[in-house]
Amino acid sequence: MKKKVFSILLVIAMVFTFSACGQTGGNDGDDADTGNGGGDTLKVGVSMPTQSLQRWNQDGANMKQQLEAAGYEVDLQYAGDNDVPTQVAQLENMIATGCQVLVIAAIEAASLTNVVDSAKAAGIPVIAYDRLIMNTDGIAYYATFDNNLVGRMQGEYIETALDLKNSAGPYNIEMFTGSPDDNNIIFFFGGALEVLQPYIDEGKLVVPSGQTAREQCAIQGWSSEVAQSRMENLIAVNGYGPNGTKLDAVLCSNDSTAQGVTTALKNAGYTAENFPIITGQDCDKPSVINMKQGTQSMSVFKDTRTLAARTVQMIDSILKGTEPEINDTTTYDNGTGVIPTYQCAPVIGTIENYQELLIDSGYYTEADVTPAE
Ligand code: GAL
Numbered sequence: 001m002k003k004k005v006f007s008i009l010l011v012i013a014m015v016f017t018f019s020a021c022g023q024t025g026g027n028d029g030d031d032a033d034t035g036n037g038g039g040d041t042l043k044v045g046v047s048m049p050t051q052s053l054q055r056w057n058q059d060g061a062n063m064k065q066q067l068e069a070a071g072y073e074v075d076l077q078y079a080g081d082n083d084v085p086t087q088v089a090q091l092e093n094m095i096a097t098g099c100q101v102l103v104i105a106a107i108e109a110a111s112l113t114n115v116v117d118s119a120k121a122a123g124i125p126v127i128a129y130d131r132l133i134m135n136t137d138g139i140a141y142y143a144t145f146d147n148n149l150v151g152r153m154q155g156e157y158i159e160t161a162l163d164l165k166n167s168a169g170p171y172n173i174e175m176f177t178g179s180p181d182d183n184n185i186i187f188f189f190g191g192a193l194e195v196l197q198p199y200i201d202e203g204k205l206v207v208p209s210g211q212t213a214r215e216q217c218a219i220q221g222w223s224s225e226v227a228q229s230r231m232e233n234l235i236a237v238n239g240y241g242p243n244g245t246k247l248d249a250v251l252c253s254n255d256s257t258a259q260g261v262t263t264a265l266k267n268a269g270y271t272a273e274n275f276p277i278i279t280g281q282d283c284d285k286p287s288v289i290n291m292k293q294g295t296q297s298m299s300v301f302k303d304t305r306t307l308a309a310r311t312v313q314m315i316d317s318i319l320k321g322t323e324p325e326i327n328d329t330t331t332y333d334n335g336t337g338v339i340p341t342y343q344c345a346p347v348i349g350t351i352e353n354y355q356e357l358l359i360d361s362g363y364y365t366e367a368d369v370t371p372a373e
Contacts (some may be wrong), residue, residue: 013332042101043073044315045094046129049107051081053222053256055282055304058131062308063103070312075099082221084111086295091115101315107179112136125318127311128339133182135335141324142332142341143311145302147184150346151191151253154279157298158249159195161277162205169204171248174234175211176227176257180218188253188281189200189214196251208238208245219257227252227260235268242274249277249300255287255299262295270295283349283358290371291351301349301357310342 013143044067048060060076067074075094079087084107090136092115094102102119104126106112113136119126120138128142138350158164177189199205199305200212211234219227219289231250239245250265252258258280265275272294280287280299290296317324328341
């Protein structure tokens with residue numbers, strides 16, 4: 001009799017156990033086919049650093065649109081204006097409210113170690129988005145653009161525009177890169193100097209301020225105002241101006257810093273007829289307008305629709321229990337080892353190709369990049 005009762009209780013226990021696994025949307029692979037394949041809708045947390053810099057608004061909108069189209073529920077959060085404690089709190093909330101995957105564009109590369117460790121402990125895969133997150137083995141994958149190539153494109157543009165290979169020089173240049181807490185500047189600034197450093201070494205390119213170290217050229221928070229202030233100081237100390245000390249080029253690692261530099265140079269009397277070469281990145285709307293007006297020379301287009309699509313593919317693979325497609329297994333060591341990465345391809349943007357690149361592709365309308373009357 002006792003054996004019979006025990007067998008009945010064992011069967012009841014087994015029924016409850018297996019039915020509970022089926023409801024957690026576990027990695028049986030079926031639910032994630034559409035994100036909502038019969039189980040609970042899978043929820044993805046998307047953490048963006050700010051809305052004050054244009055590109056992140058597009059990244060967030062693209063991620064939300066493409067994830068929802070794939071059947072996922074999306075918790076999209078912007079961390080104030082690059083506020084680290086806010087980003088940490090939002091991520092903690094995503095972990096607590098059942099997000100199955102986290103996608104994070106970090107404000108500071110080294111500020112999310114603990115919260116990403118918590119995600120790992122909760123069995124939640126984390127994808128580092130555009131910017132690498134350091135010192136945690138909780139990063140499953142990294143989705144970004146070829147950041148070294150972005151820098152090389154900027155350096156090569158200056159090399160070509162000044163004909164450094166053939167001309168005698170010397171040419172004067174100043175250099176700006178991004179936030180010192182953004183791991184990307186190692187690759188942006190490093191890529192540009194791979195091209196420019198030999199010319200600096202031979203004296204064909206001269207940096208009158210002597211500020212050539214990444215730390216000296218870094219602009220906190222990628223702020224246009226901080227970049228403008230540094231450029232104003234460089235102008236005052238070195239006497240740059242249309243009738244003063246010659247300034248042939250300013251390397252800027254992205255558009256928000258280029259915009260600050262451009263404002264300072266305009267205030268110093270430069271016009272489209274005598275503006276130094278100015279590089280950038282992101283093809284922000286104000287910078288496209290500056291290219292059309294002849295003050296910014298180039299930018300680098302990183303189609304955020306492409307990066308979002310790649311990230312959604314990664315999420316689909318992860319939730320199906322398969323390996324996402326990656327194309328780099330050597331470049332990005334986050335302090336705990338190299339993170340498997342997919343690098344999307346950046347494209348140079350200039351006045352010559354912005355129409356095809358940005359308008360014809362539907363990224364912007366012509367009105368988006370037409371200055372207000
Ligand atoms: C970088 C990003 C760039 C740049 C900058 C400002 O990490 O890769 O596209 O715009 O942040 O947000």
